[in-house]
Amino acid sequence: ESMTTQEKKLTEKRVVITAGPTVEAIDPVRYISNHSSGKMAFALAKAAKKAGAEVEIVSGPVNLADPAGVTVNHVTSAAQMFEQVKLAVKNCDIFIGCAAVADYTPVKVSCQKIKKNDEQMTLELKRNPDILAWVAEQEDRPFVVGFAAESQSLKEFATKKLHKKKLDMICANDISCEGLGFNSDDNQLLLLDKKGNEELLDVASKEVLACKIINQIVARI
Numbered sequence: 001e002s003m004t005t006q007e008k009k010l011t012e013k014r015v016v017i018t019a020g021p022t023v024e025a026i027d028p029v030r031y032i033s034n035h036s037s038g039k040m041a042f043a044l045a046k047a048a049k050k051a052g053a054e055v056e057i058v059s060g061p062v063n064l065a066d067p068a069g070v071t072v073n074h075v076t077s078a079a080q081m082f083e084q085v086k087l088a089v090k091n092c093d094i095f096i097g098c099a100a101v102a103d104y105t106p107v108k109v110s111c112q113k114i115k116k117n118d119e120q121m122t123l124e125l126k127r128n129p130d131i132l133a134w135v136a137e138q139e140d141r142p143f144v145v146g147f148a149a150e151s152q153s154l155k156e157f158a159t160k161k162l163h164k165k166k167l168d169m170i171c172a173n174d175i176s177c178e179g180l181g182f183n184s185d186d187n188q189l190l191l192l193d194k195k196g197n198e199e200l201l202d203v204a205s206k207e208v209l210a211c212k213i214i215n216q217i218v219a220r221i
């Protein structure tokens with residue numbers, strides 16, 4: 001498919017995309033986070049914008065320039081991302097959860113730098129809210145797309161996530177493939193939808209994959 005086929009197919013549509021990692025503070029100098037460059041999310045934002053949509057990205061810390069004509073709402077923690085998504089998804093037509101949200105956050109953030117005393121130390125963590133699942137649970141919900149990063153049983157685990165989170169579509173990412181994903185410019189994805197359709201998007205740049213994902217969304221809304 002050419003990159004231009006979907007041009008202007010998303011006019012009057014509002015798209016919200018989560019991007020990048022979240023950063024969970026432990027103390028003033030330390031944090032817990034995930035590997036995520038934000039490249040896939042920003043490419044999706046550009047593709048959606050090109051298709052005529054009004055686009056907002058809610059992004060954790062990334063080293064990427066804000067795309068022209070796209071609102072980028074910069075956040076740090078999962079809790080902050082959740083708050084901003086709650087505001088952003090009002091009147092939203094398509095939600096894409098592309099962020100690598102930290103699953104857990106420290107129970108308490110130490111105001112002072114934690115000193116090393118013992119040979120072992122334990123950090124108490126609590127579950128973060130599932131932002132994607134929350135959006136999908138809303139009564140007047142947008143078309144909801146998730147990502148699944150898996151190191152094994154790609155299709156099985158991604159299918160479970162698709163149904164458990166009540167998603168319309170999921171983009172499954174095999175992170176065991178060397179040289180792909182995370183900070184790489186290229187990726188390979190398996191798209192699964194709630195009706196059981198599947199589409200393999202073979203290795204390509206994140207820009208090309210983003211256009212293909214947007215095309216797949218357009219075909220389903």
Ligand code: CTP
Binds near residue numbers: 098130
């Ligand atoms: N996600 C989210 N909020 C979270 C965790 C995940 O919005 N607190 C979203 C991600 O943006 C992604 C999807 O859920 O679109 C799947 O994330 P992933 O980490 O692959 O799955 P989890 O449900 O967190 O399960 P696990 O990490 O145990 O595989």
Ligand code: CA
Binds near residue numbers: 102
């Ligand atoms: Ca996770």
